Amino acid sequence: MGNFSLTHNRIRALIFATAMIMFLFGLRLVQVQALQANDYRSRSVNEMERVKTLQAPRGNITDINGVPFARSVAATSIVVDQTQILNPAKVAAFVAPILNLSVAEVQTALTGKRKWNMVAENAKPATWLKLTKAIDAYNSKFPGMSPERIIGFFPERSYVREYPSGSLIASLVGFVNHDGIGATGLESSMNSIIAGTNGKYSYANGYKAEIPGSQSEIIPAEPGTSVRLTIDRDIQWVASKAIADAVAKSHAISGTVIVMDPKTGQILAHATAPTFDPNDTSKVSLVAMRNPSVQDVYEPGSTGKVMTLAAALEEGKITPETVFTVPYALKRSVKIFHDHERHLDQRLTSSGILAVSSNTGSIKIGELMSNDVLHGYLTKFGIGQKTGSGLPGESRGILPKVGDWSGTTAPTVAFGQGYSLTAMQATSVFATIANDGVRVSPTVIAGTSDASGNYTPSATRESVRVISSETAQKMRIMMESVVSGNGTAPTAAIAGYRVAGKTGTAQRIDDTCGCYHGYTASFIGFAPADNPAYVISVTIQDPKGMHWGGALGGPVFKDVMSFVLQSKGIAPTGTVVEPVALNEKQLIAKKALAAKKAASVKTN
Numbered sequence: 269m270g271n272f273s274l275t276h277n278r279i280r281a282l283i284f285a286t287a288m289i290m291f292l293f294g295l296r297l298v299q300v301q302a303l304q305a306n307d308y309r310s311r312s313v314n315e316m317e318r319v320k321t322l323q324a325p326r327g328n329i330t331d332i333n334g335v336p337f338a339r340s341v342a343a344t345s346i347v348v349d350q351t352q353i354l355n356p357a358k359v360a361a362f363v364a365p366i367l368n369l370s371v372a373e374v375q376t377a378l379t380g381k382r383k384w385n386m387v388a389e390n391a392k393p394a395t396w397l398k399l400t401k402a403i404d405a406y407n408s409k410f411p412g413m414s415p416e417r418i419i420g421f422f423p424e425r426s427y428v429r430e431y432p433s434g435s436l437i438a439s440l441v442g443f444v445n446h447d448g449i450g451a452t453g454l455e456s457s458m459n460s461i462i463a464g465t466n467g468k469y470s471y472a473n474g475y476k477a478e479i480p481g482s483q484s485e486i487i488p489a490e491p492g493t494s495v496r497l498t499i500d501r502d503i504q505w506v507a508s509k510a511i512a513d514a515v516a517k518s519h520a521i522s523g524t525v526i527v528m529d530p531k532t533g534q535i536l537a538h539a540t541a542p543t544f545d546p547n548d549t550s551k552v553s554l555v556a557m558r559n560p561s562v563q564d565v566y567e568p569g570s571t572g573k574v575m576t577l578a579a580a581l582e583e584g585k586i587t588p589e590t591v592f593t594v595p596y597a598l599k600r601s602v603k604i605f606h607d608h609e610r611h612l613d614q615r616l617t618s619s620g621i622l623a624v625s626s627n628t629g630s631i632k633i634g635e636l637m638s639n640d641v642l643h644g645y646l647t648k649f650g651i652g653q654k655t656g657s658g659l660p661g662e663s664r665g666i667l668p669k670v671g672d673w674s675g676t677t678a679p680t681v682a683f684g685q686g687y688s689l690t691a692m693q694a695t696s697v698f699a700t701i702a703n704d705g706v707r708v709s710p711t712v713i714a715g716t717s718d719a720s721g722n723y724t725p726s727a728t729r730e731s732v733r734v735i736s737s738e739t740a741q742k743m744r745i746m747m748e749s750v751v752s753g754n755g756t757a758p759t760a761a762i763a764g765y766r767v768a769g770k771t772g773t774a775q776r777i778d779d780t781c782g783c784y785h786g787y788t789a790s791f792i793g794f795a796p797a798d799n800p801a802y803v804i805s806v807t808i809q810d811p812k813g814m815h816w817g818g819a820l821g822g823p824v825f826k827d828v829m830s831f832v833l834q835s836k837g838i839a840p841t842g843t844v845v846e847p848v849a850l851n852e853k854q855l856i857a858k859k860a861l862a863a864k865k866a867a868s869v870k871t872n
Contacts, residue, residue, distance in 0.1 A: 324464035325427045327492035329441055329454060331501040332536075332714055337441050338455065338546075340427040340492075343390040346399065350380040352420030359418055362406065366399050367391065387421070390428045429455075435543040437504055439559045440497075440659075440712065443546035452557045454495065454712075457660035461716065464492030491719040498534035498714045503527055506831045507539035510824045511806070515541040518789075518811035518820055524561050524691045525824065527832060528803045530699035530794065533708035533729040535657075536802070536832070562655075562662040565688040566788045566809065569774025570625040570756075570817070572684025574743065575697060576634050577622055579645035582739045585636040588746050588848045589617045589855055594629040601675030605631060605683075608773070620850030623749040625756050625771060627683040634682025642681060643670045648734045649697045649707065651689055656709035656730060665689040685774060695805040698770075698792045701747075702800035705740040706731050744768050745845055748797050754850055757791055759822030762830055764840045768800075769793020769825065771817035776810055786810040791821030795829055796841045804829050 325340035346367070353359055360375035367374065367388045377387045388395070403418050410416045429444045442453020450459035467489035507525040515523040527537035540560055544552040558564070580586045594614045597606040607627050614626075621629030634642055646652070652667030666688040668677065680686035689697075692710060700707040708731045715725040735743075747768035751761050756771040771791050778785035789808045794800040806821035806828075814820065832838075849855035 322467035322487070322489045323426055323448065324466045324489035325491045326429065326444070326448070326464060327462045327494035327717075327719075329462070329495045329497065331497055331499045331504070333501070334496070335433075335501045337433050337437055337497070337499075337501075338429060338431050341430045342393055343426045343428045344393045344396040345386065345424040345426050346388040346391055346396060347422050347424055348378055348385055348387050349420040349422070350378060350382045350385055353378045354415050362402075362418065363387075363399065363421075366402055367395060390426050396423050431546040433501070434547065435545045436501075436508055437499065437538065438543050438546045439540045439557070439561075440499070440538045441546065442557075442660075443549055453559065453660065454497075457658070458495060461493040462495060464719070465490040493719070494717040496714045496717065496723070497712050498536060499538060499712060500536045500835075502835060503537045503828075503832055504539060507537040507828050508541070508543070510827045511539050511808075512541040512543075514806075514808060514820060514824050518808060518814065520789075520811040521809045522560055522564075523808045524805070525807075525828060526561060526691060526695045526805045527828065528695050528699050528710060528805075530703040530708065530800055530803050533699075533710045534714070535710055535712045537828070538712065559659060559661060560809075561691040562657060562659045563690070564809075565663050565665050565690055566776065566807075567685045567688050567774045568694055569684045569772035569788060569790070570627075571694060571697075571770045571772035571790055571792050572687075572689075573622060573625065573630045573682075574701065574747065574770050575646055575649050575651075576630055576642070576682045576684075577618060577746070578701065578735050578739060578743050579642060580618075580633050580636055581742055582645070582735045583637055583641065586618045586633060588619045588742050591615055591617055591852050591855065592621065592629055592632050594621060594626050594632070596628070598628040598631055598679075600631065600679045603676045603679075605679055615852035617849050617851060617855060619746040619749050619848040622746050622770070623752070623755040623850050625750075630683040631679040634678060639670050639673055639678050642678065643667070643673075645734075646681070646687065648732075649700060650693055651687060651697075655690075655692050655696050657692055657711060659692070659712065662692070663690055665693055684772065688777075691805055691807045694790070694792060694807070695803060698794060698805065699803045700734050701740050701743050702794040702803050703740075704737040705733055705735040707734050744794075744797050744800070745848060747793070748845065749848060749850060751793065752847070755818075756816075757793075757818035757822040759818060760791055760793055760825045762795060762826055762833070765795050765833065766797035766841065766843070766845070767793055767795045767829070768797035771821065773815060773817045787815040789815050789817040789820040791817050791825050793825055793829070795833060796838070798841055798843050798845065801836070801838045802829065802832050804832070 328336050329338040330336050356375050356378040360371050360378055364371040364374040407417045442455035444455050445451040450456035467487040511523040511525045523541045525539040528535050544556050594616045596611050597604050653664050654662050677686050709729045713726050715723055717723045749755050750770050751757050751767045760769055774788045775784040776786040776788045789811055792805040794803040804825050806824045808820050849858050
């Protein structure tokens, strides 16, 4: 009986132990299958598979109306498992014409023992479809295990960057490099948001290579943010053609046209010549890839005179009809300055000095202010500082400190030399006058859209008052005389519209010798002059032969502004302004006429 009790106890203990073991095993199974499943799956991926980046499509870059300037297009890279190609020469002869490749390069890609090898990178999806259909048709002639059948080709998803407008706006938009990363322009400066977030996929790893067809997505790729520009493609096209023709005709080095809304700072066109095709940059020089509107600096010449006169008006030193004796030549310090055409002493008003673009007259007006005051106004207008456009590589320009000015600096600065700026800065100066004295930071970005299409407009641009509204209005009236028959740019006049502007013909600094060589011709203006809607700047670098800003820049301005006003539905204001007197003789006649009218009114 005792032995039976002992045996019974042992059996009970054995059953209990077995039950505990099964219970613990069950707990471990639950832990593995339920609680640690993801962890073990990750280990499995790490140990049995490999992980690769899944390319994300870049966001689009479009014009203001959604017309694409840059977009990512789905592509299919065609790869091969070389171990499945039994007759590389025969298969290459069949495949090469479909892929539009030579038989030799395809045969090289098919020959070997690699489980993964590239045959055609970033091919069009239609090419892959054409290949598979051709292979299926070929294989249908042979039984399932026949060695004659073609197998071993596999597709891999990728994207290629496409620029539908070609060279139209290349210097602004830029392009991506071979790795799909922004290399220049907005593609580079906004790469972090346009690029999106790459995903990941796993694949079976063969003999040191990815086994084609084994891919499995782990983390989906997130498409990049799309950027909507302020650029209007139609206006861009007209501006591009106009500046390209002008550069070619004048045999110039380069040219730029900028169209800007002075109230918002938005750039409607940004055209440069020469340009390049971002779809094929293999033979394009780094110089051609630059954005000259913000990267190239030059002395403005006579377009800079508007700042000198605006400062003098604001300081109460002159009125539009203050009379000056203007000589052909004027000695200051150790240098003699002169006007571009020889003349006897003239009695010109401030408006007349601007209209005929007198250097000596501008020097006399500049001398009514201290160097600190003149320098201060140039700074307020944005000279020597970035415009805030956000464009990559933007230069501050060059504005020497007053303490570094020599005896000839002040007179030189007064007529627009001795400092340098960019075409974007020059455009901003005139936009400030057009916008009643308020400088608004220029921009080419209207807003952005995320991968779901949610659009976010850009923030309102920063603004600062530079001169009073009254001074700006006086300047606009004075600048209308430049476009008159008595001014330097009658070629910029537009029938039915009041137009204001200023020509510039500046000596051009040659970096190779550190000396002046050649010219920068420019014209910047706005319309309608009494209620400016748009500002357009035209800059032409180193034209050969004829180099006057009015003759070269005026017609370009007229062509582009005429199209802008019509396309935007800007009607003539219908107002008439009494022209300001340009010289003492006109001023005397004007005063006499005013006195006669006053006497007539008094008599009546």
